[in-house]
Amino acid sequence: MxxxxxxxxxxxxxxxxxxxxxxxxxxxxxxxxxxxxxxxxxxxxxxxxxxxxxxxxxxxxxxxxxxxxxxxxxxxxxxxxxxxxxxxxxxxxxxxxxxxxxxxxxxxxxxxxxxxxxxxxxxxxxxxxxxxxxxxxxxxxxxxxxxxxxxxxxxxxxxxxxxxxxxxxxxxxxxxxxxxxxxxxxxxxxxxxxxxxxxxxxxxxxxxxxxxxxxxxxxxxxxxxxxxxxxxxxxxxxxxxxxxxxxxxxxxxxxxxxxxxxxxxxxxRRAARASRYARLAYLMVWEERMLADAHLRTQGAAGHPDATGDIDAWLAGDGPSAQARDGLLDAARDSGVHSGAYRAARQRLIATM
Missing domain, CATH: 3.20.20.450 (EAL domain)
Structure with missing residues (x-):
C-alpha cells in the first residue's frame, strides 16, 4: 500500500x-x-x-x-x-x-x-x-x-x-x-x-x-x-x-x-520458444535436469531416459545455434556439466541466442 x-x-x-x-x-x-x-x-x-x-x-x-x-x-x-x-x-x-x-x-x-x-x-x-x-x-x-x-x-x-x-x-x-x-x-x-x-x-x-x-x-x-x-x-x-x-x-x-x-x-505466446528469454530459460531448466541426472547416476540410479532430447525441442534446426547446441552436448557428455569445456560451450551457445 x-x-x-x-x-x-x-x-x-x-x-x-x-x-x-x-x-x-x-x-x-x-x-x-x-x-x-x-x-x-x-x-x-x-x-x-x-x-x-x-x-x-x-x-x-x-x-x-x-x-x-x-x-x-x-x-x-x-x-x-x-x-x-x-x-x-x-x-x-x-x-x-x-x-x-x-x-x-x-x-x-x-x-x-x-x-x-x-x-x-x-x-x-x-x-x-x-x-x-x-x-x-x-x-x-x-x-x-x-x-x-x-x-x-x-x-x-x-x-x-x-x-x-x-x-x-x-x-x-x-x-x-x-x-x-x-x-x-x-x-x-x-x-x-x-x-x-x-x-x-x-x-x-x-x-x-x-x-x-x-x-x-x-x-x-x-x-x-x-x-x-x-x-x-x-x-x-x-x-x-x-x-x-x-x-x-x-x-x-x-x-x-x-x-x-x-x-x-x-x-x-505460441512463438515463446523463439524469444531469447525463453531459450535461456529452457537452457537453465535443461541444465537443472542434467545436474539431477548426474547426481542420480553417482548414486547408482537411472537418470532421465532422454535428457538430451529436451534441448533439441527448443534449439531445433541448422545454423549457429544448432552447432553451438551440439558443442554443448558434446562437452556435457565428454567433460561433464561442471567442466571448463562445458562452461565455454555454454557461453558460445548463449552468444547465438
Missing part, C-alpha cells in the same frame, strides 16, 4: 511534509491498483493496492509523502487505505469482478496490536471472506524485536488473511524471514528482474533459483518489476506463479480496472 521505493524523493521542506500529513487526514488518499497475472491460467487474479495523495491535479507518490508521516501516521494510512480497498473490492464484486486485494503492512505493525485491531474492525464493517485479502510485509525495515512473530502472523491468519514477504532479495534478513516465518507467498523484488541495466543471461538464473527456493518452502512466488512482456515466457518456463509490473499494467484508479480487465489477454 505504501511502497516507499516508488518514484519520488523524501527531501521536501518540512512545511511540505506537514501539509502532506494533513492531506492524509483530510481524505486526500487515493488507492491505485496494479494487477497480478496468474501465469498458469493467463488470468488476473490479484491486485496490489498502492497509495497516492491527490493534490489538485497532481498525484504524490509514497516515496515523497511517507517521510512526512510521524507518530501514528503510518497506522492512519493503513486504516484509511484498507477501508478504501475493501470498499472498492465490494464494488467490483457487485459487477462480477472477483480478485484478491493485497495491502502493504510495515514490519513494525507485527509488533503493534493496533494494526490487527484495525484489520479486524475493517472486516466487520466492510466484510471480507477468508482468502480475499493479502497483507504484504515490507522489507523496508527490521522486524520488531521481543515479539512472538509466529503468534502475530497466526493472529492475522485467524481472520483468513494471507501474508506475503515483499521484496525478496533486498532489505533486512530476507532469507531468514523466508525460512522462519509462515508466509504464504514471496514476492521477488523488482531490482532482481531488472533487464534494463543487466543482461538476461545474468538476471534469469536469480529468478530461476529464487523461484525454486520459494516453492521448495511451500510458498507461492510472485516476480515484481516485469517491464518487458517477453519476460513472461521465461517466468512461465520457470514455473513462477504470478507476475506484476508495467509490462502487464501500470497502477490505475479502481474505477478504471473493470474496463482494463475486460480487454486484457495474456495467453502464452
Amino acid at each position: 505504501s511502497r516507499s521505493s516508488s518514484t519520488g524523493s523524501g527531501a521536501a521542506p518540512r512545511p511540505v511534509h506537514r501539509r502532506w500529513g494533513d492531506m492524509l487526514r483530510a481524505d486526500a488518499l487515493r488507492m491505485h491498483y496494479q494487477p497480478l497475472l496468474d501465469l498458469r491460467t493467463g488470468r488476473v487474479t490479484k491486485v496490489e493496492a498502492l497509495a497516492r495523495l491527490r493534490d489538485g491535479d497532481a498525484l504524490i507518490a509514497p516515496g515523497q509523502f511517507l517521510p512526512s508521516l510521524c507518530g501514528d501516521g503510518h497506522l492512519e494510512l493503513y486504516r484509511r487505505g484498507l477501508a478504501q480497498v475493501l470498499t472498492q473490492r465490494n464494488a467490483w464484486r457487485r459487477i462480477g469482478i472477483d480478485v484478491v486485494a493485497s495491502v502493504n503492512l510495515p514490519p513494525a505493525a507485527l509488533g503493534d496490536p493496533r494494526y490487527f485491531d484495525a484489520t479486524r474492525a475493517a472486516f466487520r464493517e466492510f466484510g471480507c471472506a477468508p482468502g480475499e485479502l493479502m497483507l504484504e510485509v515490507l522489507e523496508s525495515g527490521a522486524l520488531p524485536c521481543g515479539v512472538e512473530l509466529d503468534a502475530q502472523i497466526a493472529s492475522y491468519k485467524t481472520l483468513g488473511v494471507e501474508l506475503a514477504q515483499d521484496d525478496l532479495g533486498t532489505g533486512h534478513s530476507s532469507l531468514s524471514r523466508l525460512r522462519e516465518l509462515p508466509f504464504d507467498c514471496v514476492k521477488i523484488d523488482r531490482s532482481i528482474a531488472d533487464l534494463q541495466d543487466h543482461d538476461a543471461a545474468d538476471v534469469l538464473p536469480f529468478l530461476h533459483h529464487l523461484t525454486r527456493l520459494g516453492q521448495a518452502l511451500g510458498k507461492a512466488v510472485v516476480v515484481e518489476g516485469v517491464e518487458d512482456p517477453a519476460l513472461l515466457d521465461a517466468l512461465r518456463i520457470f514455473g513462477v506463479d504470478l507476475a506484476q509490473g508495467y509490462g502487464i499494467a501500470r497502477p490505475m484508479p479502481g474505477e478504471q480496472f473493470p474496463e482494463w480487465i475486460a480487454q486484457a489477454h495474456f495467453e502464452p
Whole structure:
C-alpha cells in the first residue's frame, strides 16, 4: 500500500511534509491498483493496492509523502487505505469482478496490536471472506524485536488473511524471514528482474533459483518489476506463479480496472520458444535436469531416459545455434556439466541466442 521505493524523493521542506500529513487526514488518499497475472491460467487474479495523495491535479507518490508521516501516521494510512480497498473490492464484486486485494503492512505493525485491531474492525464493517485479502510485509525495515512473530502472523491468519514477504532479495534478513516465518507467498523484488541495466543471461538464473527456493518452502512466488512482456515466457518456463509490473499494467484508479480487465489477454505466446528469454530459460531448466541426472547416476540410479532430447525441442534446426547446441552436448557428455569445456560451450551457445 505504501511502497516507499516508488518514484519520488523524501527531501521536501518540512512545511511540505506537514501539509502532506494533513492531506492524509483530510481524505486526500487515493488507492491505485496494479494487477497480478496468474501465469498458469493467463488470468488476473490479484491486485496490489498502492497509495497516492491527490493534490489538485497532481498525484504524490509514497516515496515523497511517507517521510512526512510521524507518530501514528503510518497506522492512519493503513486504516484509511484498507477501508478504501475493501470498499472498492465490494464494488467490483457487485459487477462480477472477483480478485484478491493485497495491502502493504510495515514490519513494525507485527509488533503493534493496533494494526490487527484495525484489520479486524475493517472486516466487520466492510466484510471480507477468508482468502480475499493479502497483507504484504515490507522489507523496508527490521522486524520488531521481543515479539512472538509466529503468534502475530497466526493472529492475522485467524481472520483468513494471507501474508506475503515483499521484496525478496533486498532489505533486512530476507532469507531468514523466508525460512522462519509462515508466509504464504514471496514476492521477488523488482531490482532482481531488472533487464534494463543487466543482461538476461545474468538476471534469469536469480529468478530461476529464487523461484525454486520459494516453492521448495511451500510458498507461492510472485516476480515484481516485469517491464518487458517477453519476460513472461521465461517466468512461465520457470514455473513462477504470478507476475506484476508495467509490462502487464501500470497502477490505475479502481474505477478504471473493470474496463482494463475486460480487454486484457495474456495467453502464452505460441512463438515463446523463439524469444531469447525463453531459450535461456529452457537452457537453465535443461541444465537443472542434467545436474539431477548426474547426481542420480553417482548414486547408482537411472537418470532421465532422454535428457538430451529436451534441448533439441527448443534449439531445433541448422545454423549457429544448432552447432553451438551440439558443442554443448558434446562437452556435457565428454567433460561433464561442471567442466571448463562445458562452461565455454555454454557461453558460445548463449552468444547465438
